[in-house]
Amino acid sequence: MKPEEEPEKSILVALFEPGARDSEIKCILDEMELLTRSAGGQVVASFPQKRRPPDARYLVGKGKVEEIKNFACAQGVNLIIFYNRLSNVQQRNLEKFFDMKVIDRTRLILDVFATRARSLEGKLQVELAQLLYLLPRLTGKGVELSRLGGGIGSRGPGETKLEADRRTINKRIALIKQKLDKVIRNRDIQRQSRKTNPIPVVSLVGYTSAGKSTLFRALTGEEVAVSPLLFSTLDPVLRRVELGEIEEGYCLLLSDTVGFIRQMPKELFQAFQATLEEIVQADLILHIIDVSDPDYLSRKEEVQVVLDHLKIPAEKIIHVYNKIDLLMQEKDNTAAAATFDITETGKIFISATQKQGLRELKKAIFVKYFSDYGRYRVQVPIGLINPDSIPHWAIVLAKSFQGGMLNIEILCSQENMVKFKEKYGGYVACVK
Ligand SMILES: Nc1nc2c(ncn2[C@@H]2O[C@H](COP(=O)(O)OP(=O)(O)OP(=O)(O)O)[C@@H](O)[C@H]2O)c(=O)[nH]1
Ligand SMILES: [Mg+2]
DSSP states (O other): OOTTSOOEEEEEEEEEOTTOOHHHHHHHHHHHHHHHHHTTEEEEEEEEEEOSSOBTTTBSOHHHHHHHHHHHHHHTOOEEEESSOOOHHHHHHHHHHHTSEEEEHHHHHHHHHHHHOOSHHHHHHHHHHHHHHHGGGOOSSSHHHHHHOSSTTOOOSTTOOOOOOHHHHHHHHHHHHHHHHHHHHHHHHHHHHHHTSSSOEEEEEEBTTSSHHHHHHHHHOOOOOOOSSSOOOOSOEEEEEEOTTTSTTOEEEEEEOOOBOTTOOHHHHHHTHHHHHHHHHOSEEEEEEETTSTTHHHHHHHHHHHHHHTTOOGGGEEEEEEOHHHHHHTTTTOHHHHTOOTTOTTOEEOBTTTTBSHHHHHHHHHHHHHTTEEEEEEEEETTSSOGGGGGGTSEEEEEEEETTEEEEEEEEEHHHHHHHHHHHGGGEEEOO
């Protein structure tokens, strides 16, 4: 949405099981409101309902939809957003009943993604997710989209216009998949060359708004986008971080990427393979958790579900508890505060905005990844070894040629040193 546009006046509707807790309902509605704002909308009222079973025609009861319609007409609302997934029939019935645009949470999330995509790859992935979502929902030729007009729920990524014709969609899906396959293949090649690189790739992973990009800024100095709105990061970025304050010469490559949300739409998982692959291939994962959020435990669990789904082994993950500055401010009234002892050993507590705890975090990464690394000085006759091949298996700190000898100081894993010694044993001196 362009800044000069008025936020779209919206109503939230959500159906819950009769046993749903009020605190859970509040968390969900708060998050829906933030999602709506992130898409450029404004929530004027929420209408939660506890009911079982869901109404086949309208999801919520007939009385509820009438109440909502009266309210919407009186308040000049032009968009109804449902938390729950709507069936095709419900979607059509609701649009007919309200005579206004009706979208569900998935469509709202896809819309936020559409406004955030910048890179070609990001745009392709978002468009693919939107098309995968639309396809099963098309009954006639472009019927649903023709009702939508502009605004939330019908924005394509960037300049791309969403097409609503089934045949066009199928052709476009095939074309995008082809293009993305190419991206994935190219990435694989890049990754292969990184794989033969002793510098680890560390990926920031977490619930949206946990503070991943803020931490990325604090560690790399790179001015990536940071915002209280959701999904501010879409395209992955990779930058080098020095670990010199822990041990001279060590470093890593830090990657910031898209955040997750509870019940992540399956279309996003299908479409974001290229981005998710970056996480799968990382050497270490920093799972960033916002401890100021009263719901942090279930959010942590949601992210863990994704990590399990991606088959990330537990030993690759470091849990990083962020925003402790807020915890201290609200010590007496935050539910989360009671469950935290930030002096607890084995847990990493940080404040990305205050740059607190960053040294401990670097130390934890160092211990986890570099514990079997050593510092070596090697002197080999020139010609015996190709100096350009060394950075594939060791971090080269210094290199010089003297009296027919190549002198290098390197950091390398025990495993690689064993291999090296097998070949050039007589020429190695361990420094540390
Ligand atoms: N008080 C406080 N706020 C923080 C801290 N870290 C991040 N924030 C705020 O949290 C909000 C979200 O931060 P981001 O860094 O954009 O979060 P993210 O995890 O990258 O979010 P997405 O890219 O949307 O998934 C911003 O308003 C930040 O200023 C922190 O340590 N303390
Ligand atoms: Mg971010």
